[in-house]
Amino acid sequence: MASPPLLLLLLLLLLLFLLLLLLPLLLQHSSVDYRPYYYNQTLDHFNYAPQSYSMFRQRYLVSQRHWGGSGSPILAYLGAEQPIDKDLRAIGFLDDNGPVLDSLSVFIELKYPHIAIGVLASSVSILYFDNITPQNGYYSVVTKDFKQVSESCYQTRKDSWTEIDKIALQLDGFSVLSKKFQTCRKLENSDELRDALDTMYSHAAQYNNPPVTMMCHAIDQHSSLEKYPHSDIIGRIAAGVVSYYGNNTCFVNQIGVPTQTSTQTSIGWRWQTCSEMVMPIEKGLNDTMFPPSPFYLKKSARDVKSVLSKFGSNIIFSNGLRDQYSSGRILKDLSPSTVAVTTHNGAVF
Incomplete structure (x- = not known):
């Protein structure tokens, strides 16, 4: 009978042999079935300023499979x-x-x-x-997504903005909030946290990744552990943040992670929604789970x-x-x- 080390060696050799047999098939299925091409494209077709006639190499892919x-x-x-x-x-x-x-x-x-x-x-x-479309439509749908999952989850989020502002006004308020939300660096103002939560809720609703149900479950579970009902709104929201980010060492303002102000997509999106396709998105007074934020630009x-x-x-x-x-x-x-x-x-x- 072969010794354990010899059996392990034979098993490895067998796996290597099978890999060599399957490698051509794997390469065939994983091979790229498209080719890149480049087109000399005009920078801007709808603007007659001199710089608009500049050219750039626009890349596109073609698959004939x-x-x-x-x-x-x-x-x-x-x-x-x-x-x-x-x-x-x-x-x-x-x-x-x-x-x-x-x-x-x-x-x-x-x-x-x-x-x-x-x-x-x-x-x-x-x-x-x-x-x-009603200007509060965007945030009304986000609110509806959370409310359909859990009424208490929705109410906690709605009540949390006042609680955040209340703590932020304290002498060491930003330190308290930074500790509660395990921020990667100390918060400099409450808007930094509010904007992060706004983006987080909207992203969860839009992409369902992570699901809204997961965030609400974390909030409701934390609520069930409180000694007194509704005594730790910030703690519940923080539990939802942890469920959103997963096993990170810190949250909200992660250093070195692309933010809403740094990615190509976000920069392009901000430019388009302020120039070519203005979307008048607002938060009305008490009609969503978010604090009010009106849209002022009036356009036909x-x-x-x-x-x-x-x-x-x-x-x-x-x-x-x-x-x-x-x-x-x-x-x-x-x-x-x-x-x-x-x-x-x-x-x-």
């Missing part, structure tokens, strides 16, 4: 609001999309119907403009629905109703060829 050849339709996929490399690692090729670029796909179909046969417009907030808006009903064709608007941007999207059929598909418990997709 499922293409039928000359005369067959071409699927144009407009990305997911981030660089191609990150797209491929996160969602693969032609597996998902982004609401901003999908909005462009709708207008491409309207402007060039002779080229675009049809459009699948997933998570497109083209109705989120003044006098079309065209009737997008009317335009789509008259000129749109072969457009599918797909939306998850748990995504807060769904409040500004097409949720009902506009015509026999411009239709809406919704998923009641779906997030952004």
Whole structure:
């Protein structure tokens, strides 16, 4: 009978042999089935300033794996609001999309119907403009997502803003909040914490990652352990933060982690929503679980629905109703060829 070390060696040799047999097959299935190309693109097609005529090399990918050849339709996929490399690692090729670029796909179909046969417009907030969608729609959906999971979780979040402000006004208030929320560095003002919580709740509602249910479970579980009912609102919120971030050593203002002010996507998003596609998102007085924050810019808006009903064709608007941007999207059929598909418990997709 072979000794244990010899058996282990034989087992390793067997695994190596099997790996060598399967390696060609693995390489075949994991090989990249698309090729990168570059196009000399004009910087800005809609601005006649001299710098707008500058050129840049726009990268795009082409896959012919499922293409039928000359005369067959071409699927144009407009990305997911981030660089191609990150797209491929996160969602693969032609597996998902982004609401901003999908909005462009709708207008491409309207402007060039002779080229675009049809459009699948997933998570497109083209109705989120003044006098079309209620300005508190975004945060109303976030609130609804949390309230549907747990009434006590919703109420805790709603009450927490006053509690945060109350502690922040104390002499050592920022130290207390920093300790409670295990911040990576001491808070300099309460807005730093409030903004982080706002982003956290919105992200959980929109992407369901981590699920809202997980955050609410942590809050409600902490509440059940309190000696006196409603005695530790901040502790409950902090428990939700821990469930959101997982096993991190610190939370909220992590050093070295990309923030809302540093990523390419966030910078581009802020520029677009303040220039090309202004979305008047506000928090009304006592109509969400967030503190009030009005939107001041007043702008007129065209009737997008009317335009789509008259000129749109072969457009599918797909939306998850748990995504807060769904409040500004097409949720009902506009015509026999411009239709809406919704998923009641779906997030952004």
